[in-house]
Amino acid sequence: MIGNVIGLTALALGWRRSLWTWPAQFLSGLVLFAAFAPHLTGSAGKQVVVMAVAAWGWWQWSRGRDQAQDGSIAVRFATWPERGLMLAVAALGTVAVALLFTAYPTLSWDPWPDAYIFVGTLVAMYAQARGMVEFWFAWLLVDIVGVPLNFANGYAFSGFVYVIYGALVLWGMRDWWLRSRTTPALEGAAA
Secondary structure (H helix, E strand, C coil): CHHHHHHHHHHHHHHCCCCCHHHHHHHHHHHHHHHHCCCCHHHHHHHHHHHHHHHHHHHHHHHHCCCCCCCCCCCECCCHHHHHHHHHHHHHHHHHHHHHHHHCHHHCCCHHHHHHHHHHHHHHHHHHHCCECHHHHHHHHHHHHHHHHHHHCCCHHHHHHHHHHHHHHHHHHHHHHHHHHCCHHHHHHHC
C-alpha cells in the first residue's frame, strides 16, 4: 500500500514536471522491492529495473532542467521514428519477458499480462525521462490491463490505485499536450 501511494505521488510530480518525480519513483520501487522480495522474487526483480530507470530519469531531467520558461523540463511529442522504436520495444519486450516468465513460473503469477505491464511501465518511464507526451499514452495502455488484472487477482487496493492513476494520467496528458503546443514564437506573437 505504501509503495503504491508513493507511486501515485511520483505520477503527480511527473505531471507537474518536478524533478522530484524520480526520487519518488525510486522510493516506490524500493518499498515494493522490500514487500515482494520474501515471496515474489520476479516482482522484486522488476522493481530493481524500475529503480534503475528512475535513476536514469533523474539524470536525464537534471541535465534538461530549465528548458521550459518556468524552469522545468520542456515537453514535446515524440517523432515518428521514436514512436516506432517505442512500439517495437514494447511488442518485442513483452514477448521476450513473457517467454522468460513462462520458462520460470516463480517469476510471475500471470506471465503475459505481467510482462505487458512491466515492459509498458519501462517504455512509459523512458518516454517520461525524454519529456515525451506519449509517456501518458503508455501509462493509459498499462492501466487498461493493470486495473482489471489487479481486481481479478484479489488486489483491490492496487486496482483502486490504478484507477486513480488513470485519472491522474488523463489530467497529466492534457497538461503536457497543451504545454507541448506552446512555443516561444507563439507566446511572443500573443503578447
